[in-house]
Amino acid sequence: DTAVSQTPKYLVTQMGNDKSIKCEQNLGHDTMYWYKQDSKKFLKIMFSYNNKELIINETVPNRFSPKSPDKAHLNLHINSLELGDSAVYFCASSQDDGRSNTEAFFGQGTRLTVV
Template identity: 90%
Template sequence: DTAVSQTPKYLVTQMGNDKSIKCEQNLGHDTMYWYKQDSKKFLKIMFSYNNKELIINETVPNRFSPKSPDKAHLNLHINSLELGDSAVYFCASSPFRSSSTDTQYFGPGTRLTVL
């Protein structure tokens, strides 16, 4: 079974559209994250949720809205897509400030292409 899964793996869409990326983890972790990897491979945190509560919001445009229906799921909704949103989006999860590990485990990534 995949520990952190994302759907879809590829997403091609037109400028101005609204799209969502879904993420699910079956590791029993409390915290989930969204990272963005740009065309130069640079990875940067976007959001983090702990037990459905937003704890990190890294000055991301408000066209991006994360939603966590429960602690195993963190979805990313993007409104009015722009060319600059083209990137690979990674979901990750970790135990929150666990004494045993703070390692983050990543999903396979979603490559978003905006035309």
């Protein structure tokens, strides 16, 4: 019974294609995130949603569009994929209770390869 699950785990696609990654959490958390981990293992936040509302939007190309249909889901759609988009994308969730020691629970990641 996975807490944060994302699909697919692997995604290989050609440049210029549009693809989506789905994420679901069954922890009852109200905050969800998308992170990108590059080949050097640097983990950088892309977006954060709280109760379906966008609260953090880092400097990410407009080709990336997150969508949160409800607070248990946060999907990531990517248009016109580029070689530089190749990375591992992690979804995470946490309970935002106004404290700084909130634990984030991560999914297993989606390894995106653009060829």
